[in-house]
Structure formats: C-alpha cells, structure tokens
Amino acid sequence: MIRVENLVKRYGNIVASNNLNCHFEKGKVTVILGGSGSGKSTLLRQLTGLEQADSGAVYFDGVNLTGLSKKKLYVLRKKMGMLFQGSALFNYLNIFENIAFPLREHTKIADNIIKTIVTMKLEMVGLRGTENLMPSQLSGGMMKRVGLARAIVMDPKIIFYDEPTSGLDPISTGVIDKLIRDLNKTLNITTVVVSHDIESCFRIADNIIILFYGDIIASGTAQEIRNSKDPRVKQFINGDPEGPIPFTRTSKNYLDEILID
Amino acid sequence: MEIAASLGRYTLNCIQVFGRSGIFLCVSIFQAFVLPFRFFRLVKEIEFIGSKSFLIVFVTALFTGMVLGIQGYYSLSQFGAEAALGTMVALSIIRELGPVLCALMVTGRAGSAIAAEIGIMKITDQFPALEMMAIDPLKYVISPKILAGIISLPLLTAFFDLVGIAGGYLVGVKLLGVNEGAYIGRIVSAVTFTDIYGGILKSFCFGGLIAWISTFMGFSAEPTTEGVSRATTNTVVVTSLSILIVDYILTSLLL
Numbered sequence: 187m188i189r190v191e192n193l194v195k196r197y198g199n200i201v202a203s204n205n206l207n208c209h210f211e212k213g214k215v216t217v218i219l220g221g222s223g224s225g226k227s228t229l230l231r232q233l234t235g236l237e238q239a240d241s242g243a244v245y246f247d248g249v250n251l252t253g254l255s256k257k258k259l260y261v262l263r264k265k266m267g268m269l270f271q272g273s274a275l276f277n278y279l280n281i282f283e284n285i286a287f288p289l290r291e292h293t294k295i296a297d298n299i300i301k302t303i304v305t306m307k308l309e310m311v312g313l314r315g316t317e318n319l320m321p322s323q324l325s326g327g328m329m330k331r332v333g334l335a336r337a338i339v340m341d342p343k344i345i346f347y348d349e350p351t352s353g354l355d356p357i358s359t360g361v362i363d364k365l366i367r368d369l370n371k372t373l374n375i376t377t378v379v380v381s382h383d384i385e386s387c388f389r390i391a392d393n394i395i396i397l398f399y400g401d402i403i404a405s406g407t408a409q410e411i412r413n414s415k416d417p418r419v420k421q422f423i424n425g426d427p428e429g430p431i432p433f434t435r436t437s438k439n440y441l442d443e444i445l446i447d
Numbered sequence: 448m449e450i451a452a453s454l455g456r457y458t459l460n461c462i463q464v465f466g467r468s469g470i471f472l473c474v475s476i477f478q479a480f481v482l483p484f485r486f487f488r489l490v491k492e493i494e495f496i497g498s499k500s501f502l503i504v505f506v507t508a509l510f511t512g513m514v515l516g517i518q519g520y521y522s523l524s525q526f527g528a529e530a531a532l533g534t535m536v537a538l539s540i541i542r543e544l545g546p547v548l549c550a551l552m553v554t555g556r557a558g559s560a561i562a563a564e565i566g567i568m569k570i571t572d573q574f575p576a577l578e579m580m581a582i583d584p585l586k587y588v589i590s591p592k593i594l595a596g597i598i599s600l601p602l603l604t605a606f607f608d609l610v611g612i613a614g615g616y617l618v619g620v621k622l623l624g625v626n627e628g629a630y631i632g633r634i635v636s637a638v639t640f641t642d643i644y645g646g647i648l649k650s651f652c653f654g655g656l657i658a659w660i661s662t663f664m665g666f667s668a669e670p671t672t673e674g675v676s677r678a679t680t681n682t683v684v685v686t687s688l689s690i691l692i693v694d695y696i697l698t699s700l701l702l
C-alpha cells in the first residue's frame with residue numbers, strides 16, 4: 187500500500203528521518219514504535235504528504251507523493267483518514283457537525299442520510315447521544331473516539347493514528363485498541379499506528395517498525411520483534427533504563443562537560 | 448561587527464516576513480475566487496467582523512461626534528462662525544475620524560479575536576486536519592475572513608459617519624443652540640463626493656489590512672500558548688500602527 191524509499195528529512199542539524207526504507211502492507215496493522223523525538227510523527231506526516239521529504243520517495247498505491255501537485259494530493263487524501271495526537275476536532279462545531287463535515291464538504295448526500303451515517307459512526311465508537319455537545323465538553327478519550335468517527339466517515343482505505351492511546355486510562359486504551367483492530371478486520375482498512383505504548387502495540391500489531399533517532403533499528407512481524415535477539419530491541423520492549431540505547435542524545439562526554447571549568 | 452550582523456539579520460527577517468505574508472495574502476485572495484464559492488462562510492465572517500461591531504462603533508461614533516460638537520462650537524464661536532459647525536464635524540468625521548477610529552475599534556474587538564482563533568486552530572492541529580480531509584485551509588478559513596474584512600469596514604464606516612454627524616447635531620443644535628438649518632445645510636453644501644469617496648477608499652484599505660495582519664499573525668504563531676498570546680498582542684499593536692501610517696500615506700495621496 188505504502189512504500190518508503192531512502193527517505194531523508196532534516197530540521198536544521200537534527201536528522202528526523204535518516205534514509206528510511208520500509209513498507210506498509212495492505213490490510214495489515216503496522217505500528218511505528220519509538221521513544222519521544224525519534225521521528226515517528228515526522229515519518230507519519232511524510233506518509234500522508236503533509237510534509238515534503240528532503241530526498242527519497244513515498245509511494246502511495248504506486249504514486250509518488252513527493253513533489254505531487256496539491257490537486258492530485260487532495261484526490262489521494264480522500265482515501266486517507268487520520269486521527270491526530272490531540273484529536274484536532276473543530277472547536278466551533280458540535281460533535282454531529284464535526285463528523286458530518288467531510289460529507290458536507292465532499293458529497294451532495296441529503297441531510298437525512300448524513301444523519302444516518304453519523305449516527306452509525308457514533309454507534310461504532312460508542313458515543314451515540316453526544317451529537318449536540320461541543321468538543322470542549324468531552325474528555326480526552328471521548329474526543330479521540332469522535333476524531334476516529336470523523337476519520338472513518340468517508341470510508342477511507344487507510345487510516346493513520348498518531349499516538350491514539352497516549353494519556354488515556356487503561357480501559358479507554360483497551361477500547362481504542364479494540365476499535366482499531368475491529369475497523370481493520372471488519373472493513374479491511376490498512377492501518378498505520380504511531381505509538382510508544384508497548385503493551386497496546388502488541389495487542390494490535392501485525393507488523394512493527396522500531397525507530398530510534400531517525401533510524402529504523404528493527405522491523406518485522408509482531409512475533410519476530412517479540413523474539414528478537416537484538417539487544418536494542420529487547421531494551422526498548424522491556425523498557426530497561428540501562429542498555430545499548432543511551433538515554434541522552436548528546437555526543438559530548440558527560441564528565442567532560444561537567445568538569446569543563 | 449555584532450551590531451551590523453544583528454541589524455542585517457533583523458532586516459533579512461523583516462523582508463522574509465513581508466514576503467511570506469504577501470504570498471499568504473495573494474493566495475488567500477486568489478482562493479476566494481476559486482469555485483466552490485463559500486457563501487455561508489463569508490456571511491458568518493461578516494457577521495463576526497461587521498454586525499457584532501455595530502454597538503462598539505455606535506458608541507464610539509456618538510461620543511466622537513458629541514465631543515467634536517462641543518470643541519468645534521467653542522473654537523468656532525471665537526470667530527462668530529458657529530454656523531460652520533456642521534461643516535467642521537462632517538468633514539473631520541468623513542475624511543479622517545470615521546475610517547480611522549472605526550478601524551481601530553474593529554482591530555481591538557475583531558482583529559485580536561481572529562488572531563487568537565486561528566492561533567488556537569493551529570496549536571490543535573486543525574489545519575493539518577483540514578488538509579487531510581482534502582480541504583485547503585487558506586481557502587476555507589482565511590479567504591472568507593479577508594473578504595469579510597474588506598466588505599465590512601466600509602459599511603461600518605458609513606454607519607460611523609452617520610452616527611458621528613448625528614452626535615454633533617445633538618450637542619451643537621439641541622444643546623448649544625446652533626441653527627438647525629445652518630448645521631444641516633452647511634453639511635450638504637460643503638461635503639463633496641471626493642470627501643466621501645476618499646473616506647470609503649481608506650476604510651476598504653483598513654478592512655483588508657486588519658484581516659490580513661490578524662490572520663497572518665495567527666497563522667504564523669508559534670504553536671504554543673505563549674505563541675498565540677504573543678500573536679494576539681502583536682496583531683493589535685502592528686495593525687493599529689499600520690492603520691495610522693497607511694492613513695497618512697493615503698491622505699497625502701488623495702489631497
């Protein structure tokens with residue numbers, strides 16, 4: 187579905203994507219794992235064409251997204267759904283209008299049918315009855331679910347999730363994980379999830395890609411990653427503070443820096 | 448050396464901001480005329496910038512007119528020329544005070560709110576969310592606001608002029624006893640089409656200026672809470688100063 191080739195993205199002297207090569211299989215759930223600042227969101231923004239790579243290519247269904255015109259990109263976007271880290275609901279619209287928004291913008295569907303579709307999507311995420319509330323009246327977990335309902339309202343072929351479960355309680359996390367899994371299985375939607383939640387990752391993932399400061403240090407099926415002998419992968423999965431992955435990023439020696447004067 | 452370097456950096460920065468905001472304005476205006484035309488968005492924005500400013504413009508205009516009535520009366524009566532009060536009030540309001548004060552009030556009320564609204568949309572990822580739904584954020588969010596600014600300000604200014612002149616009438620004629628016929632008759636004979644046209648032209652420019660600066664400030668705000676609050680403050684400061692400067696330029700060109 188998506189193939190990434192030699193992708194490079196720099197911000198100043200930070201290398202957010204360092205020559206990445208990977209692919210996202212059709213109909214599968216692929217989880218991009220990595221610590222804070224490892225370039226997960228940056229990769230996701232490049233997969234969706236929200237950000238242009240410095241070099242390299244992203245092929246979406248065989249079409250190269252880098253350097254694509256806005257018009258053509260918008261045609262592809264109609265096949266994509268995205269759940270943002272902060273839900274990104276429109277704060278001036280109520281829940282019903284938030285979910286109905288893409289339908290109203292892109293289709294000429296009659297009002298009563300829009301109402302049916304929105305009600306169905308809200309039922310899927312278990313929030314029927316909240317139609318008339320404003321986003322500010324919902325909890326974080328509920329907002330994520332509304333964001334999810336909005337992301338699937340146009341029946342996309344692929345959904346991107348940026349940290350769908352971060353900051354949620356264990357039950358909400360379970361609910362979201364189940365939703366992701368169900369959408370993938372019942373509607374056969376290709377799924378890309380950015381996460382640093384190991385437990386939830388193994389609950390939903392078919393394939394896993396582990397990023398570390400711009401590099402892919404491991405990729406494979408969930409089983410392969412779980413049984414990996416690579417010490418860096420093991421450290422990440424077990425959350426060990428000590429190991430081959432250093433906690434700090436700077437290359438300067440700590441003692442040198444402290445003892446400088 | 449240090450000073451030269453920082454001066455150079457500052458200048459480059461300024462030119463960059465000008466360039467970016469210029470492109471931003473051009474694209475937004477261009478997008479406003481690309482189909483589909485977003486009529487309801489435009490009406491909503493006109494309601495926000497225009498209708499909701501009516502009260503504040505009314506009060507400002509009324510008191511400005513009344514003060515002009517008093518001040519004008521005392522100045523003019525020293526030469527025994529009270530009868531010219533109508534001319535004085537009407538000309539100063541139509542040519543200068545109407546467009547400028549109206550624009551300053553709208554900046555404080557609507558400009559800061561627009562910058563804050565767009566800044567908040569930015570920090571909550573609503574622009575990329577629109578992008579992901581295949582909707583151009585500039586066309587959907589920015590264009591209607593800029594058009595609404597350009598449409599609303601001349602209308603508000605016309606209203607300001609009317610109320611201001613009525614305020615002068617209240618004080619001058621009803622309170623201080625200037626002849627009613629002289630007040631109105633002098634206005635009709637002294638105000639030319641050029642005066643009105645000049646005032647309206649100014650208000651067009653100010654409307655565009657307010658919408659442009661406030662949307663750009665919000666759009667380019669740093670994506671943090673401080674960034675948004677800085678954008679709001681900067682909007683009021685930069686827009687108010689720009690209005691006064693542009694007013695001088697336009698006045699000198701028109702005269």
Ligand SMILES: Nc1ncnc2c1ncn2[C@@H]1O[C@H](COP(=O)(O)OP(=O)(O)OP(=O)(O)O)[C@@H](O)[C@H]1O
Pocket residue numbers: 197200201202220221222223224225226227228229382
């Ligand atoms: N717009 C930007 N401008 C400058 N630097 C950026 C920008 N976006 C990201 N970066 C840098 O790129 C690196 C990767 O950022 P990214 O947001 O992709 O991390 P992440 O893996 O999503 O982290 P988190 O889990 O905290 O969301 C970071 O060091 C960040 O500072």
Ligand SMILES: [Mg+2]
Pocket residue numbers: 226227228271
């Ligand atoms: Mg992130």
